[in-house]
Amino acid sequence: MRITAGDVPALERGAALLGSGGGGDTATAAVLLRRQLERGHEPLVRPVASLPPAARVVPVGVVGATAAFTEKLPGGDEFAAAVAAVERWTGERADAVMSIEIGGLNGLMPLVVALELGRAYVDADLSGRGLPRLDQLAVAATGRGIAPAALAEPGGQVMLLATGSDAMVERGARAFVASSGGWAAFALAPIPAGELAACSVPGTTSAALALGRRVLALGESPARDRLEAALEGSVLARGRVLEVARHVGRSSPGFGRGSLTLADHADGSLLRLEMENEYLLALRDGAPVASTPDVLSVLDHRTGVPVTCDAIRAGVEVDVVRLAAAPFWTDPRRLPVLHPRAYGIDCDPVGVG
CATH class of the missing domain: 3.40.1610.10 (CV3147-like domain)
Structure with missing residues (x-):
């Protein structure tokens, strides 16, 4: 190729x-x-x-x-x-x-x-x-x-x-x-x-290319089911970011810990994402619903462009999505490397294995 x-x-x-x-x-x-x-x-x-x-x-x-x-x-x-x-x-x-x-x-x-x-x-x-x-x-x-x-x-x-x-x-x-x-x-x-x-x-690389092609083919503001089909994943929430909190000094040197909270337009529930340099854990009304090693991403709702942890701001309409982890990381011998506890988060992996 x-x-x-x-x-x-x-x-x-x-x-x-x-x-x-x-x-x-x-x-x-x-x-x-x-x-x-x-x-x-x-x-x-x-x-x-x-x-x-x-x-x-x-x-x-x-x-x-x-x-x-x-x-x-x-x-x-x-x-x-x-x-x-x-x-x-x-x-x-x-x-x-x-x-x-x-x-x-x-x-x-x-x-x-x-x-x-x-x-x-x-x-x-x-x-x-x-x-x-x-x-x-x-x-x-x-x-x-x-x-x-x-x-x-x-x-x-x-x-x-x-x-x-x-x-x-x-x-x-x-x-x-x-x-x-x-x-x-x-x-x-x-x-x-x-x-x-x-x-x-x-x-x-070929998988990233195929994923990008499927998502770009959707255009702007795709329906939830079409977005999930293109991602071969799930949409955890769609809504407006209410708050972004960044916690200085609560992580390892070179990494910033923080969280964002949004209200899901579908049912009014609150989804909170814990983040370091990456999005690590999603909780709905306080209950864990997704975590690393699965890939959690935040997309601008209109454009579909991924929003990074350092760029996310309150007031933005977003889609929070989950993509399945590569099978390499779901092997029990390797899972501890990307387990939430590897990032200092006291939570078991959610939806993995």
Whole structure:
């Protein structure tokens, strides 16, 4: 499959939906991808099964404050530097790249990287949705580990995290981006294609593209049943946001905790969403009705555009929707990684497994 200019809006919409309110703004990455496509470059998206088992695949993505990415644009060398660093350290050349995260900005940016590096792009990622921390990636959830990994920031600094636990790599990467402009290009060590099935979520780029196409085909203000059919999910509530509360100092460094409340036009019930960098838990009149690892998204009711956690405001008419989690995350061995309690929320997962 090749991504063309006509695919970009749908891919952008699908990635934004899968961001679950996080993952960063897709607009800048979409502009960069369109520029590559205008030059006649079309990324080849290959299924994992089509690669030789010995082919080496490097997961890449943007880490840090994704809002800073739109203010401090990449110079063009950051990803090449990060990939080169892990190639030198491991002694293995990357045959292809993949995304660390399909949700949000990283649903598109790795396609740009594949074109810049002249490598194939693999239809898989390490998240299946938007995730806030590196130690939640699929390679961490399966015990494979994150290290070695490399980061390169716009100022030219490159850091390689050679060893350490997943939590140590997460802390080291966060400290690096905090002191170097807010974001960095990130690359993991090459993974043999034959091992990807066990430590990644397959088919996520093609799935995001299909999801975006279905949703865009609805037009503005679609009927509830048509929206649910396009999402292959459910609409939890439709209504006006009454309140948005942000709680400073109640979360881990680099993450903001908050909640929003809306009145459902259908029955007058109150739906509250608990959020950190992503929407995590939905409660109707105080009773949990949906939670992570399922994908919770908030859509502008008229346009259908996903509204991120940092952009949601009182007074907006929205649809709150739920999309089923990738089967990877419903496995009991991996569910604790995205369990509400992994975010400090004392609640069991709702509607999962």
